Amino acid sequence: MRAIRYDRYGGPEVLQLVDLPQAPLAPDEIRVALSHASVTPLDCKLRAGLLKAHFTVDFPKVPGRDGAGVVSEVGPAVTDFAVGDRVCLLARHGTQGSYASERVSYADDLVPIPGGLSDEAAASLVNAGLSAQVSVFETARIEAGMKVLVHAGAGAVGGLIVQLCRHLGADVTATCRAANRDYVRALGAARAIAYDTEDFATLRDQDVVFDLVGGETHARSYPVLKKGGQLVWLVAAPVVDRGAEYGVEVTRAMIADRREPVEAILTMVAKGEIVPQIAGILSLAEAAEAHRRMEAGEVTRGRLLLATG
Template identity: 45%
Template sequence: MKAIRYSQYGGPEVLDYLDLPDPIPAPNEALIAVRCASVIPGDWKVRSGKLHEMFPIDLPTIPGRDGAGVVVATGESCDWANIGDELCFVSEHVEPGSYAELIARPREMTIPKPQNINFAEAAAMMHAGVCAWIGLIENAGISFGQNVLIHAGAGAIGGMAIQIASSLGCNVTTTCSAANSDYVRELGARHVVPYDREEFRDQVKKQDIVFDLIGGIVHQNSCRVLRAGGTLVWLIAEPFDDVSSEYDIHCKQAIIHDRRDTMERLSQQVTAGILKPQVSRLLPLTLAAEAHKIVEDGSNTRGRIILEIGDGA
């Protein structure tokens, strides 16, 4: 099979496009011909070695956290999948990932692909949607009528978070560049603070929930815009000083997991047309290094970059 692999930590140039042996599914696994894989910030951070203590990987390795494809073979005792099934899947950073023509996955790491979206959108749904769901539903427990501030609303996770909060009747405010203001409004944001023109801490007050995808000074300023007793939920981002106690608020880290029931709930919302995964651009697998460069330098500001593999989207 064709795949992307790296044998040492470093810049995008360490990513090699090469032929590797086809994986053999374990007895309870399905072998999936990958059609699309998403490129997430964690991919380049792991590749660079920035997260080596958190994700101790064995080199060489194939990157890629999620994807979507078609079952082409099954293990001898695999009774949950059939050849031709269209599946979405996840993989851990510490195991061979989705930047490959083939991947073997157990049932608990897959869900059926929603039929109303294509393979690119299905790949974009997985990690981004799960992060947003865990942050807002499982950690913040958002509910109708709450004031919710979502940082980086034009990004893949932020965009899904806006849609989730909006669908539940929350009053959604988001930060993004001025160029993306109309885009995030289309996703469901009622109020937009363009960070390149205004300081959100001067424009936003008395929020019930803040979902912080940035960290650093943004995290600290977010504490100031919450009401007393409000909740700040954050994902791994830039380091920050926890000042939550000074403002009488709750501060929670969203620990990302791959539980199948969460993936299924997310998929149900997509199938119902409530949520729409956002794809920024499509690139062939051969340009994985270029995709990493784009994500690493911050120039991809809307949705997910998707690698097309095999027959693509």
């Protein structure tokens, strides 16, 4: 099989296209012929060695947190899936990833792709959809009428959070680049604040702020919340919890690999309730270029994909 692999920390140039032998299949395992994998910020940070304190990387490493494709082989103990089933997969931490033409998984790591949903759309939704679904429904528990501010509202996770909050009836404001204002409004934001030309800190009385940026953006988000509001943050730049000072709740959205949130987001997309966001598709051999674009800030609308098949 073809795969992208790296054997040391470094820049995008450490990503190499290699031919690997096909892994044997245990009785309870499932082989998936992958067509697409998404490129996530975590992939880049792991490769660069920026998360050594949090995650162990076993070299050589095949990167990739998720993907989509079709079941090509099942072990004799497998009952939940059959050859020919279209599926998404979650590549759990500590395992080989999805930048490959195929991957061996367990049933618990696979989610059926609803009819009418393309592989590209499904691949763009797995990791991003998991983060958005947990943040909105489980961490913030958004309800109709809430005032919500979403930072990085044009991105893969932020764009889904915008859509989910709007679907639930919230009054959504989002920050983004000036060039993405119309895009973010089209996703459902009532207001789009361009962080490169405007100041979001003039907002007040927000019920919830979703912080996907951290750092200074996190620090400047406290005054926009009403007393008793909630600041929900995902892993980003370092943050300092000032919740007690401002009388607000500060909560990290705890994202763990689970099938149920992914199933829920795929179902919503299949019903037309929200739309997938695909920034572009590169070939598997262009994985280094994909990482370069991510780290250069050139991917600002949705998720960049690799065509792995």
